[in-house]
Amino acid sequence: MIKFGIDRLLSEPELRRELAGKRVALVAHPASVTVGLQHSLDALIATGDVNVSAAFGPQHGLKGDKQDNMVESPDYTDPAYNIPVFSLYGEVRRPTGQMMSTFDVVLVDLQDLGCRIYTFITTLLYILEEAARHGKTVWVLDRPNPAGRPIEGFTLQAGWESFVGAAPIPMRHGLTLGELGQWFIDHYKLDVDYRVIEMHGYHPDDAPGFGWPSEERVWINPSPNAANLNMARAYAGTVMLEGATLSEGRGTTRPLELFGAPDIDACLIMAEMDRLAPKWLRGCIMREIWFEPTFHKHVGQMCHGVHIHAEGGFYSHQLFQPWRLQALAFKAIRRLYPDYPIWRGTDFKYEYTDDVLAIDVINGGPGLRQWVDEAAAMPSDLDVMVKADEDNWGEERQRYLLY
Numbered sequence: 495m496i497k498f499g500i501d502r503l504l505s506e507p508e509l510r511r512e513l514a515g516k517r518v519a520l521v522a523h524p525a526s527v528t529v530g531l532q533h534s535l536d537a538l539i540a541t542g543d544v545n546v547s548a549a550f551g552p553q554h555g556l557k558g559d560k561q562d563n564m565v566e567s568p569d570y571t572d573p574a575y576n577i578p579v580f581s582l583y584g585e586v587r588r589p590t591g592q593m594m595s596t597f598d599v600v601l602v603d604l605q606d607l608g609c610r611i612y613t614f615i616t617t618l619l620y621i622l623e624e625a626a627r628h629g630k631t632v633w634v635l636d637r638p639n640p641a642g643r644p645i646e647g648f649t650l651q652a653g654w655e656s657f658v659g660a661a662p663i664p665m666r667h668g669l670t671l672g673e674l675g676q677w678f679i680d681h682y683k684l685d686v687d688y689r690v691i692e693m694h695g696y697h698p699d700d701a702p703g704f705g706w707p708s709e710e711r712v713w714i715n716p717s718p719n720a721a722n723l724n725m726a727r728a729y730a731g732t733v734m735l736e737g738a739t740l741s742e743g744r745g746t747t748r749p750l751e752l753f754g755a756p757d758i759d760a761c762l763i764m765a766e767m768d769r770l771a772p773k774w775l776r777g778c779i780m781r782e783i784w785f786e787p788t789f790h791k792h793v794g795q796m797c798h799g800v801h802i803h804a805e806g807g808f809y810s811h812q813l814f815q816p817w818r819l820q821a822l823a824f825k826a827i828r829r830l831y832p833d834y835p836i837w838r839g840t841d842f843k844y845e846y847t848d849d850v851l852a853i854d855v856i857n858g859g860p861g862l863r864q865w866v867d868e869a870a871a872m873p874s875d876l877d878v879m880v881k882a883d884e885d886n887w888g889e890e891r892q893r894y895l896l897y
Contacts, residue, residue, distance in 0.1 A: 496707045499635030499672070499691035500526070500534050500603050509691065510543055516631075517547040519597035521582075521621065523614070524558035525605035525716035533557060534603045534635075539575060546577060548596040552604065552617045553583040554717045583613070587657055588620035591628065599631040605716040606671045608641035608705070609730045610650065611856055613845075614716070616660040618671060619678050626686040633689045636672035636896075640726040642705030643668040643698050645891075646817040647730065649883040650858030657845045659858045664887050665817050666730040673894045696897045704811035719749040727804040728778075731820030734862070737844065737853030738824070738836050741797055745787030752783060753823060754799020756792055758831070764800060766826035767819075771873035774822050777814030778804040821876060824866045837863065 503509050518538070520526075526534040535556070538544045549556055555567045556579055567581040580593045600621060604614045618634070625632045647665025655661075661681065667674065672690035679688055698705045706713075706723050713722055720726060725748075732750040735742035740758075743749040754760060760782050768775060781801045787793050800823065804814050827834055837853050838844075844852035854860045861879060865871045 496638075496693060496695040496710050498529070498637050498693055498711075500537070501529050502691055502694060503601075503635060504528060504537055504541065507543075510541065513544055513599060516545065516598040517596065518544050519548040519550060519600040520546060521550040521552065521600060521602045521604060521617070522556055523552055523554060523604055523716055525714040526603045527714055529711070531712070531714070534601075535572075535575075538601075546575070548577055548593070549579045550589065550593075550600075550621075551579060551581055551583070553613045555581070555583075558715075558718070582617050582620070587617075589624050594624055594628040594630060597630065599633060600625065601633050601635055602671070602675075603635040603637070604671060605637050605714070606639060606674075607716065607720060607726050607729050608639040608666060608668060609733060610647070610661075610663050610665050610667060610858070611658040611733050612717075612729070613657055615671065615674055616657050618675055619660045619682075622675060622678055622684055622686055622688070623682070626684040631687040631689070632675070633691055634672040634675050635691045636670050636693050638693070638696060638703075638706050639668065639670050639698065640703075640706035640723055641666060641668070641730065642811060644811070644814075645884045645888050646815055646880075647883070648857055648859060648861050648880055649887060654855065654858045656847055656855050658855060662858075664883055665857070667887065667891070669891060669894060670896070673891075673896055677891065677894050690896065692896055698897055701811075719744060721747070721749065722751075724803065724805045725750050727809075727814065728802045728816045731816030731818070732802070734817075734820050734824075734853060734856055737838055737851065737856045739791070739838055740827075740836070741785075741787055741791045741799070743785065743787070743799075744790035745793060746785050748801065751803075752785070752799050752801040753820070754783070754785060754797035756795045756797050758798055758827065758834075760798045760800050762830055763823060763826045766830055767822045770826060770829075771818070771822050774815055774818040774873060777808075777810035777812070778802055778819070779808040818873075818876070821862060821866065822873065825873070828866050828869075832869075836866070 522534050528537050645668050650659045650662050740753045740755045743752045783801045853863045865876045
């Protein structure tokens with residue numbers, strides 16, 4: 495039976511005793527729930543022996559308040575517990591000195607997706623940096639990485655740091671939040687009192703979940719458009735669509751599992767992808783679909799698209815390469831429609847960046863876009879470009895693996 499960090503803290507009084515006499519803050523979101531699906535804030539306060547003095551919400555809020563991407567949340571006072579709830583995706587991205595003064599120990603209980611661009615890992619880094627500055631203690635209540643251990647994508651280049659890319663790690667990093675926190679501390683040489691409340695019974699290489707204990711725990715959306723395990727597996731690729739003019743399915747019930755547009759032929763694109771690099775399509779099934787977004791890109795227009803199915807009998811954890819698959823889709827579109835405006839322009843300020851293309855911010859540099867747009871560049875060229883980054887990270891992260 496798997497136990498997440500929050501469930502160990504609640505069931506093991508000796509862990510909570512170390513918090514005695516301390517003011518405790520909690521960083522959480524809607525998926526921060528116990529095995530019984532009680533929100534971590536409610537569960538901690540219900541113990542009666544944890545002095546919860548403040549709470550923090552990352553992007554999309556503590557218990558969920560913002561549906562769309564890049565929409566800020568306000569600070570407020572919790573009406574039930576009369577404690578301040580600070581937004582780390584509002585007027586500030588990192589906690590201020592005043593916020594830090596409200597606690598002695600901060601518990602970080604965030605369900606991550608194992609992807610560099612998912613902003614909860616940046617929030618963790620900022621908390622660690624401010625905790626080092628203010629002499630505070632940080633505990634991560636660890637949770638699974640639903641994308642598992644595989645590594646994929648370019649390492650973020652120096653100078654391309656942003657809220658969706660805070661550190662030189664690949665797109666799909668293969669660590670839990672607790673493991674990544676220790677890497678942050680070592681990489682940035684932070685002097686901070688840090689502890690991971692490790693999971694018990696977590697085996698990230700075991701079927702059928704391969705990172706997510708699908709037979710023991712239900713899926714709760716950590717953000718509004720992270721609707722299921724299929725999305726979590728595909729996300730390291732489909733998130734690149736946020737930098738493209740193609741719809742990523744926002745405004746449908748299956749966002750970030752699909753892509754499409756009103757003016758493309760999805761069947762031609764899938765055929766071209768298979769012709770160019772059939773190995774990059776293994777481990778999943780692509781299905782032709784039609785969809786009409788109710789908001790966001792191509793709202794109210796019928797789009798021809800592709801749904802990526804990385805689950806059930808179609809799924810092979812070791813073969814599925816979502817980042818390469820999505821890169822290949824861009825390449826196929828560029829070859830079939832040489833003048834197609836794939837990329838959103840610099841007028842689209844992605845996560846508050848200026849004068850840069852969103853696709854480059856997402857990938858931590860221009861390498862992916864340049865490969866797509868270079869007519870002579872082939873899949874083998876991208877493999878060569880990215881393999882060194884993936885191999886180096888595989889070696890570097892080895893000593894941080896807790897499970």
